[in-house]
Structure formats: C-alpha cells, structure tokens
Amino acid sequence: MLKRFASIIVAATLAFSGLAFTTGEQAEAATGKFAYSKVNGLNIRTAPSLSSKVTTTMNKGQRYTYLGKVGSFYKINYKGSHRYISASSTYTYLKANTKTATAKKVTTASASSARTKLVAESKKYLGTPYRYGGTTTSGFDCSGYTGHVYKKAINKSIPRDSRSQYANSKKVSKSAIQAGDLVFFSHNGSTIQHVGMALSKTQMINSETGGVKYASFTSGYWAPRYVGAGSYL
Template sequence: MLKRIASIVVAATVAFSGLMFSTGEQAEAATGTFAYSKVNGLNIRTAPSLTSSKVVAKMDKGQRYTYLGKSGSFYKINYKGTHRYISASSTYTYLKASTSTSTTVSTSSSSKRSKLVAESKKYLGTPYRYGGTTTAGFDCSGYTGHVYKKAIGKTLPRSSRQQYSSAKKISKSSIQAGDLVFFSHSGGTIQHVGMALSKTQMINSETGGVKYASFTSGYWAPRYVGAGSYL
C-alpha cells in the first residue's frame, strides 16, 4: 500500500501541465543541473527551433531553470512545469550543477540585503546636505555609502557617478532590495543614486532629506539610467 502511494506521488510530481517528463529528464533534474543565461532578454521558446517556435518569455542574465537535456542546438528546460527551450550556444547560456556552495552564497546575499534594508531605514528624515556623508546630513551618494559601510562593511566609491561605474550592471527586471539605482537630471552623466527596496521603490537622500520614492513613476521614472549591484 505504501509503495502504491509513493508511486502516485512520484507520478503527480513529474506530470506538470499534462507533460510527463521522461526517465532521462527526471535523472537530469535530480542532479540539480541548471541552465543559466549569460545575457538579458534571452528567448524562451515553445520548440527547439528558431523558425517554427513561439517566444513565450525571456530570461535575464543570471536567471536559471532546471536543465532537462539537449535537443539539437537548444537546451530543454522546465519552465513553470512545461517543456521549453533556450539556445545552447555558449555565447548565451551555460550549464552548472547546484552545489552547497551556491546555496551558501545565495543565503549570504539574502542576509546582506536584509541588513542593508534595515540599516537604510534608520536614517529616514535625516536632512539632505551637499557633500554630506554623516548623520548630520547626507547627499545621495554619501547616504548609500554610509548605509553599505554600516550594514555590511563595504566601502563604496564616493560619488554617484563612481558608484555606477564600479557596480555590476543589472537589468531593471533583475533589481532586488539592496541594489543601487542611478539617475541623470539632464540625460547625460550620472547625478543621483538611491537604494532599491523593491522593483519599484527606493530609499534615497534628496531634497527634503532621506525618504522613500518610486523610480518607476513620478519624478524619477524618466530620469532613470540604470541599476547596479555590489552584492
């Protein structure tokens, strides 16, 4: 009886969206091998073809899905319980097995983000001061630098332009709490920085002091230039 229940559970687990994964696919998935994107906007297709398939979604750099095997010049992946395909070109993708090290790195990154968010909120209402880097008053980059140093012991470059230049660039859709978002008032060089709290909201030091603001609507939306991560 127990064997029968177990077999039913296994069958239900592998039968996503009416698609039964083969024994080989189950073995690939069991090894914890993932297909990663090297670029932003990598097409996820319905079939292993450039001409006879539809694009159903896109992957950003660093995103991953469970690898289920190779089909011609495509990797087969488990995308929301369904077979989907991405390019297997080394220019766009790579494979990597899940390891305890990667889990540790992920956990560490999550912990750092939580610390940054908690630290950033301590200074809500602190006045804006041009050139300021202390709790007596912050300018935009003085604030982000102070938060990073206090929260995780990381020293950032002094100016917003330098912080943008040194950060690892990430897409808007990949922004997480603790990442930095950058702006230009004139459409030229970087002139302002804030720290993201979500994919739409940041905390920053601007006119009126340290406050919350949206970077996808209102004043900052049309001035958004890009995002960067130090995590």
C-alpha cells in the same frame, strides 16, 4: 641557424598548445559534476571510441571529474589528462559536486542576508537632512547616504560619488532589481547625478531635497530620469 630557429618555433607552438589545453580544461571543469562507475572494471579509454586504447579501469563507486559528453562517452579528467568512459546508464551516472552546490547555496543565502541588513539599515536614517557632500548622520548627499548604509549594514566600502558607484557596479536590468541594489539617475540625460537604494522593483530610499525619504523610481519625478541599476552583492 635555420635549424635553431625551427626548434624555437616548434617549442613556442608546443607551449602555446599546452596553454590552450590548460585553459580549455579549466573551463570544462566548471561543470561541477563527477562521473561515477556503477560496475567494477569499467574501461577508461584514450579517445571516445570502442576501438581506442584502454589505459586503465575504474571500479564501482569510483569517480572522476566530468568534463562533458562526446557521442556515447563521458569525457573525464584522469590525473590531469582527458580520458573517456561509457556514458551508458548501465555503467555510469553523473552526480553534482556537493561542495560546489553547497557553496552556491551559501553565497545565495549570504546575499539574501545582506539585502535584509541593507534595507533595515537604510530605514534608520529616514528624515536625516540632505547636505551637499555629507557622509554622516548630521546630513547626507545621495551617494554619501548609500555609501554609509553599505558600510554600516554589511561593512562594504563602495565608491564615494554616484558616477563611480554606477561605473563600478555590476549592472542589473530593471526587471531584475532587488532590494539593496542601487538605482541611478541623470538630470541631463547623459551624466549620472543621483543614486538611491532600491527597496523593491518600484520603490527606493534616497537622500534628496528634504532629506532621506522613500520615492518611486518607476513613476513621478524620478521615472523619466532613470538611467540604470547596479549591484555590489
């Protein structure tokens, strides 16, 4: 019985170790770079040391996913295992994964396009009357307006009320606010009670008493009631 229990403990330990290794490797792989060889016959080693075992070699132009630097060696992912190659510029160099870089550019461009669409859509409703509980062009309340603009401009559904819109958004510092982000306010200092959409770092468009209109959130009525900002982009 004792022997069996010991076997279970060992197996569990190995399983846990394997999980930790996998998680760590996934995190390291996020460097988005490849390590390339400049020469033929570059040694691939089991450890970051010249005295470690050479398991195979790589040729000029061959690449492996770069996982980080350890001393004078690059750590690479070689067929699912950690291996090491010289980090000397004579033998190797690093280069970004162009697919990853392109994906980031596309994401940035998409967000910029979405912000432009949101601003254009929001201005279509200037003067639309305020209506408590309203979500249509016959009348909007504050969150009904922001939800309508997001849906029409970029086909994105966001929570119905201002408190939920704030709670579920990705928080943005005041200095980082961009057009299309949502700005939130409280009349009592604790509960989110109003939302508008930023057009700049100082101006928003919102549905309030008098209907859809422009307003400053850094001066005047809304400035002392400002709570925070959030993004759905």
